[in-house]
Amino acid sequence: MMNNSFFSKFGPKEPKFFDYLEQVSEILLAASDMLQGALDSKTGEERMEFFRKIKEKERLGDELSHKIFEELSSSFITPFDREDIHLLADKLDDVIDRVNSCAKRIAIYNPKKNNPYEKSLGEIVKRDAECIYGAMGELASIRKNASKLKQNCKTLHDLENEADDVYETAIINLFEDEKDGIELIKMKEILNELEKTTDAAEHVGKILRTIIVKYA
């Protein structure tokens, strides 16, 4: 009987890499969810609380990535090229780092006002996380899911373009409206980090596209 999964021949031990990658993307999803809380917060205490929680997630992600790197080094057979799993785990970790960095800036800059574009960018980050989480679940059966995965890559690309447009409008308005130089700096840096988070998410999509070409 034909098995639809390309990697079935690697036996029961190998799918752990996919499990790990899926777990990392689950951490990203949780962190991006908490980021919405940070963006809705209005006091320094609340913001700091969300940042602490996201930081914990970020450390979990770090440990998991380290575990992936260690197992990659000691495994002789891996479902994909070592290099591809390494890159994918690395880029996933970058997205979590960026989410952490967004929450950190919100907490330690503690801006006086919230900004509507902040919230829009935060929502794009969350849609990125959902899309990546979906993609990681499809990776173990890449041949069967190739077209779904390609759609995920396209979504990450489109979300980055959307974020670009929101960011540009946000900065133009900020420099026109905000007369307090210090508040302007704070908001500019928060918006910038949110936009870079969507870049990092698109980068995951780029790695995925290369993997699809090679293995699907």
Next chain:
Amino acid sequence: MMNNSFFSKFGPKEPKFFDYLEQVSEILLAASDMLQGALDSKTGEERMEFFRKIKEKERLGDELSHKIFEELSSSFITPFDREDIHLLADKLDDVIDRVNSCAKRIAIYNPKKNNPYEKSLGEIVKRDAECIYGAMGELASIRKNASKLKQNCKTLHDLENEADDVYETAIINLFEDEKDGIELIKMKEILNELEKTTDAAEHVGKILRTIIVKYA
């Protein structure tokens, strides 16, 4: 009859990678040319117009890079190690991204005054682009052109040092002269991005140097 080109043995199908790289460097050249226009502009509309045009180029560059990555993944024989072409295309793409980012900052920060150092850095970026474009044209016959290519790498290195000096003087003057904090932030970030563009161009030179050592 001896053929001077090292890669002639790969037959007629392989030089496409060199064509692609040359096309990417042509996009860089066009974008860096438009950057001069953005730097000479004095109104927000003009600046936004140049940015839009550069952004189009950046997307063309992106598509071309993606095509290179895809073909690399599916080609069994490549003129250089897959890894080297990948790195080179990646670093070329970084330079285009930086040029795009310079134009974006000029457009969305829309500073009240132009700054003479901005213009000098912009000219260095253009000389970088010309040098890289020249180098990409010599790559297909790397053995014959090794000494020209080495000269290109040296030029990229020297231009980066020159940009470093201009940037340092620019920032010292800016912090001394500009009393409007918000205008200061805008100009500092634009100058910084221009300087980083010359770093990215030098990085292309570093990859080239490694390739020369391996294949020339």
Next chain:
Amino acid sequence: MMNNSFFSKFGPKEPKFFDYLEQVSEILLAASDMLQGALDSKTGEERMEFFRKIKEKERLGDELSHKIFEELSSSFITPFDREDIHLLADKLDDVIDRVNSCAKRIAIYNPKKNNPYEKSLGEIVKRDAECIYGAMGELASIRKNASKLKQNCKTLHDLENEADDVYETAIINLFEDEKDGIELIKMKEILNELEKTTDAAEHVGKILRTIIVKYA
């Protein structure tokens, strides 16, 4: 007679890579020492003087890294995978670049006041450099020194966490206390670069951990 060193079989010619890496880490150590001087300086002249000295070190580091890359390309046998030595040299170079960038910001921003947190972060950078220098000395006998090397990696990780905490407190205080927007920008950017230097040092630790898993 058994030889304790894993790499003894490579003969007398190979340990040069370890010598080079150790030399790069010695440059880092010297630069981070000078950074303390830059942080203690109170005049623009003194700061510029320290920056010039550190910049010289940075260029030495650059040349040495280039030598490593060149020799890697032309060596057929290397003690570790080519890729691992390349990455390690690259990440070491990043730390030196960051130290140089810290000194540059201190010199060209030339802030009116010194900040106590600046000094604390500078000391963490120095402890990073000492730790990395120690690790590079142990690398040639990685099997014998595996547990010492693991301890070094842990130290780099802990120092980065410590720097994170100092940085957060520093920024919160800065935004509360500094009423001069321009001075605030200067100090924020200096503190940020110091913190990123400790990230770069931790990155060296991450590469080391991968190497330990593979070869120790």
